[in-house]
Amino acid sequence: MEGRETELDKTIVEVTKDPLTHTVRNAVDHGVEKPEVTPRLLERVRGKILLRAYYQGGDVNIEVTDDGAGINVEKLRAKAVERGLIITEQCERMSDRDSVNLIFRPGRSTAEHISNVSGRGVGMDVIKTNIEKIGGTLDVSSVPGLGTTVRMKIPLTLAIIPR
Numbered sequence: 001m002e003g004r005e006t007e008l009d010k011t012i013v014e015v016t017k018d019p020l021t022h023t024v025r026n027a028v029d030h031g032v033e034k035p036e037v038t039p040r041l042l043e044r045v046r047g048k049i050l051l052r053a054y055y056q057g058g059d060v061n062i063e064v065t066d067d068g069a070g071i072n073v074e075k076l077r078a079k080a081v082e083r084g085l086i087i088t089e090q091c092e093r094m095s096d097r098d099s100v101n102l103i104f105r106p107g108r109s110t111a112e113h114i115s116n117v118s119g120r121g122v123g124m125d126v127i128k129t130n131i132e133k134i135g136g137t138l139d140v141s142s143v144p145g146l147g148t149t150v151r152m153k154i155p156l157t158l159a160i161i162p163r
Contacts, residue, residue, distance in 0.1 A: 003053035008060060012154055015134050016062065019127040023064045023150045024049065026123070031066025031148055058156050059136075065149040071142035073099040080105065100142050104128045 008016075032047045050065040077091045080102050086094075106125045128138045136154040 001051045006053035006055065006060065008053075009156070012060065012156070015130070016152065016154060019130055019138075019152065020062060020064070022123050022127055023152075024051070027064050027066040027068075027148070027150075031068035055156070056153075059153045060156055062152045062154070063149055065147060067147040070144040070146060070148055071100050071103070071140075072144075073142075076100070076102050100140055103140060104138070 027049045031049065048067045050063070052061075052063040052065070054061050073096045077086075077094065077099050080086045081088055081091050085102065085105050091099075103124045131138045131152055131154065134154060136152060139151045139153070140148065141151075142148040
């Protein structure tokens with residue numbers, strides 16, 4: 001953990017509790033690979049999840065980073081086409097960045113197996129919606145072989161945000 005000294009208003013803690021819990025669960029379930037799945041990762045430390053909080057301007061940033069294999073954009077695109085979320089022509093024109101953002105579409109999951117933690121295709125879209133409702137933003141970046149970071153940027157002043 002980094003940023004333990006970052007103080008948050010009780011309202012921010014209440015609003016981010018569920019999204020943060022879901023994000024950490026995803027990092028554990030998708031970001032910590034078994035050696036037989038990604039043997040090339042055995043050469044470095046694996047299974048590390050970093051929670052980081054810091055202030056920037058009038059916002060608090062909360063990041064969850066894993067050191068897993070990263071998001072497989074080809075698999076993500078294929079699942080999105082298979083489920084009818086996008087058409088093949090769209091898929092062919094999508095950048096890797098746009099493809100990663102497919103995780104925010106409802107009904108999307110690349111999990112091979114459903115677990116009690118993830119794999120149902122429900123969650124990232126809800127997290128994004130909930131963070132945006134309070135005037136925040138949610139962003140994800142992923143580097144193949146190095147891991148994934150989910151960033152929540154939340155305004156420090158929630159008093160002026162309609163509920």
